[in-house]
Amino acid sequence: MTHVKWHAAPACTMETVPSTLPEGDPAPADGALPPQISHRVGARQFGFYVHVPYCASRCGYCDFNTYTAAELGGTASQASYSRDAIAEVTLARRVLNDAELPVSTVFFGGGTPTLLPVGDLAAMLHAIDERFGLRAGAEVTIEANPESVDPRSLAELRAAGFNRISLGMQSAASHVLAVLNRRHTPGAPQRRVAEARAAGFEHVSLDLIFGTPGESDDDWRASVRAAIDAGPDHVSAYALIVEDGTRFAARVRRGELPMPDDDVLADRYLIADELLTSSGFSWYEVSNWAHAGGECRHNLAYWRGDDWWGIGPGAHSHVSGLRWWNVKHPSAYAARLASGSSPAHARELLDDETRRFEDVMLRLRLSEGLDLDALDDVGRKAASAEVDVGLLEGPAFARGRAVLTLRGRLLADGVVRRLLG
Numbered sequence: 001m002t003h004v005k006w007h008a009a010p011a012c013t014m015e016t017v018p019s020t021l022p023e024g025d026p027a028p029a030d031g032a033l034p035p036q037i038s039h040r041v042g043a044r045q046f047g048f049y050v051h052v053p054y055c056a057s058r059c060g061y062c063d064f065n066t067y068t069a070a071e072l073g074g075t076a077s078q079a080s081y082s083r084d085a086i087a088e089v090t091l092a093r094r095v096l097n098d099a100e101l102p103v104s105t106v107f108f109g110g111g112t113p114t115l116l117p118v119g120d121l122a123a124m125l126h127a128i129d130e131r132f133g134l135r136a137g138a139e140v141t142i143e144a145n146p147e148s149v150d151p152r153s154l155a156e157l158r159a160a161g162f163n164r165i166s167l168g169m170q171s172a173a174s175h176v177l178a179v180l181n182r183r184h185t186p187g188a189p190q191r192r193v194a195e196a197r198a199a200g201f202e203h204v205s206l207d208l209i210f211g212t213p214g215e216s217d218d219d220w221r222a223s224v225r226a227a228i229d230a231g232p233d234h235v236s237a238y239a240l241i242v243e244d245g246t247r248f249a250a251r252v253r254r255g256e257l258p259m260p261d262d263d264v265l266a267d268r269y270l271i272a273d274e275l276l277t278s279s280g281f282s283w284y285e286v287s288n289w290a291h292a293g294g295e296c297r298h299n300l301a302y303w304r305g306d307d308w309w310g311i312g313p314g315a316h317s318h319v320s321g322l323r324w325w326n327v328k329h330p331s332a333y334a335a336r337l338a339s340g341s342s343p344a345h346a347r348e349l350l351d352d353e354t355r356r357f358e359d360v361m362l363r364l365r366l367s368e369g370l371d372l373d374a375l376d377d378v379g380r381k382a383a384s385a386e387v388d389v390g391l392l393e394g395p396a397f398a399r400g401r402a403v404l405t406l407r408g409r410l411l412a413d414g415v416v417r418r419l420l421g
Contacts, residue, residue: 022325022346023346024324024325024345024346024347024348025346025347025348025349026346027324027342027344027345027346027347028342028344029341029342030095030341030342031091031094031095031342031344032095033095033096033319033320033322034322034349036349037319037320037321037322037349038097038320040320040321041096041097041099041101041307041319041320042099042100042101043320044305044306044307044320045104045105045301045306045307046101046102046103046104046132046306046307046308046309047103047104047105047106047107047298047301047306047307047308047309048089048103048105048106048107048128048132048308048309048310048311049106049107049109049298049308049309049310049311049315049316050085050106050107050108050109050113050124050311050312050315051065051109051110051111051310051311051312051313051314051315052081052108052109052110052111052112052113052115052116052312053065053067053110053111053312053313053314053330054067054078054081054110054111054112054115054116055067055110055111055112055115056112056115056145056147056148056183064110064111065313065314065328067330078115078116080334081116081120081330082116082120082121082123082124084330084333084334084337084338085124085127085311085312086123086124086127087337087338088311088312088337088343089124089127089128089131089132089311090127090131091337091342092131092132092309092311093131093132095342096319101132102132102133102134102135103128103129103132103133103134103135103138104135104138104139104297104301105138105139105140105141105297105298105301105308106125106128106134106138106139106140106141106298107141107143107298107299108121108124108125108141108142108143108162109143110143111143112143112144112145112148113142113143113144114142114143114144114145114148114149114153114157115148118153118156118157118160121142121157121160121162122156122160122161124311125140125160125161125162126161129161134161139163139164139203139296139297139298140161140162140163140164141162141164141165141166141203141296141298142157142162142164142165142166143165143166143167143168144165144166144167144168144192145167145168145183145184146167146168146169146184146188146189146191146192147183147184147188149165149192149195149196150195151195151198151199154192154195154196154198154199154201155199155200157199158199158200158201162201163201163202163203164201164202164203164204164205164296165196165201165203165204165205166204166205166206166207166234166236166296167189167192167193167196167204167205167206167207167232168182168189168207169189169206169207169208169223169226169227170182170207170208170209171186171208171209171212171215171219171223172186172187172219172222172223172226172227173186173215173219173222173223174186175214176212176214176215176219176223179212179213179214179257180209180212181247186226189206189227189230190226190227190229190230193206193230193231193232194230194231197231203233203234203294204231204232204233204234205232205233205234205235205236205294205296206227206230206232206234206235206236207235207236207237207238208223208224208227208235208236208237208238208272209237209238209239209240210223210237210238210239210240210265210268210269210272211239211240211260211261211264211265211268212240212260213257213258213260217267217268217271220268220271220272221271221275224237224271224272224275224276225275228275228276228279228281232294233290233291233293233294234288234289234290234291234294234295234296235276235281235288235289235290236287236288236289237269237272237276237287237288237289238287239260239265239268239269240260240265241260242259242260266410269409269410270406270410272289273289273406273409276289277289282367283367283409284300284366284367284368285299285300285303285365285366285367286365286404286409286412300366302362303362303363303365303366304362304363304366305355305358305359305362305363307319307320310325310326312326312333313326313327313328313329313330313332313333313343314326314327314328321349321350321355322347322348322349322350323347323348323350324344324345324346324347324348325344325345325346325347326343326344326345327343327344327345328345356374357420359374360374360375360379360416360419360420361416361420364402364404364412364415364416364419365404365412367403368401368403369393369396369401369402369403369404370401370402370403371400371401371402372397372400372401372402373400375402375419376421378421379419379420379421382418382419382421383397383402383419384397385418386402386408386415386418386419390405390407390408391404391405391407391408391411391415392404392405392408392415393405393408402419
């Protein structure tokens with residue numbers, strides 16, 4: 001496929017925490033919400049994201065707020081992390097007062113959450129349940145690397161209340177894994193899927209990355225087929241993005257590795273969609289496919305504009321139109337909580353126009369699409385034009401929805417810009 005500009009999603013998921021924090025307004029030491037939004041708390045679905053910022057080693061492409069043991073410094077410690085996270089859960093309960101907020105989803109991401117003892121992970125989950133209450137059937141996800149879990153730890157995680165696991169597979173080709181600095185061997189993710197199923201996990205996801213230098217179309221096809229054959233009910237596939245400040249970016253700058261090519265990325269996406277669709281998966285978000293019922297409910301809550309509290313260094317939260325983000329370093333995070341203060345670094349109260357922009361941008365990425373009533377007259381006229389050029393589905397438009405076609409998914413960023421004028 002040629003002459004298609006690929007507007008790729010970053011090589012991460014909604015669960016990741018970027019290493020660079022945005023600017024914003026000062027956050028109060030007690031974490032109190034502005035009075036003008038307090039009455040809206042509890043109006044939308046509520047979840048928790050728990051960021052565990054530790055990794056055994058750093059992948060060359062990674063730009064997330066994560067730390068190896070050698071990078072930590074200060075007084076931060078993996079051993080005491082659960083205590084700090086639980087202190088923030090307690091703070092969340094105090095800030096949100098007596099609002100009834102049964103938790104629909106919890107997502108432990110990172111980093112590598114499974115570097116922590118299962119007992120620590122269970123303690124954090126128990127604190128959320130004790131202070132807020134988990135809804136019946138709540139989705140509780142944990143991310144893991146294939147080398148960080150085994151049959152015993154998987155059984156312990158399931159017994160602790162985790163019912164969904166997301167495994168970082170990235171590729172089935174050993175030379176691609178080497179370029180990505182991944183430590184697991186080909187075949188390990190597939191074995192972990194089987195072990196997770198045997199442990200009783202209801203939902204299992206595999207994450208893939210495409211466009212790594214040295215990866216061929218055949219390598220990518222083999223990776224997607226290997227993921228499908230492993231038997232997950234969810235697959236994520238993200239284009240490799242070269243982030244400034246990473247070792248990968250330095251290697252590209254020195255000419256050791258080529259920059260991923262847009263047309264190659266587009267071709268790889270089409271290969272993934274074809275293989276996954278023909279195997280019974282359906283896309284429900286631009287970079288995510290699932291069997292019916294296997295969609296990640298936590299990520300859907302992000303894309304639909306629901307509320308969540310982000311626990312941990314650098315974690316972002318959103319409640320009733322207020323967004324805030326915590327201090328980055330684990331030592332600063334622990335010190336804030338030890339002093340009885342909120343770990344929030346800064347925040348912003350979203351105005352109506354910003355909320356509309358983000359709602360259009362995020363909802364359009366979903367297979368359910370966007371209600372055309374969310375657009376103004378100019379936007380609806382633009383949507384009609386996108387139907388004419390094959391980027392939005394005609395039948396959906398007739399039903400009052402803006403839904404991306406397959407080609408539209410490749411050009412989603414441009415579609416969003418035109419709909420917003």
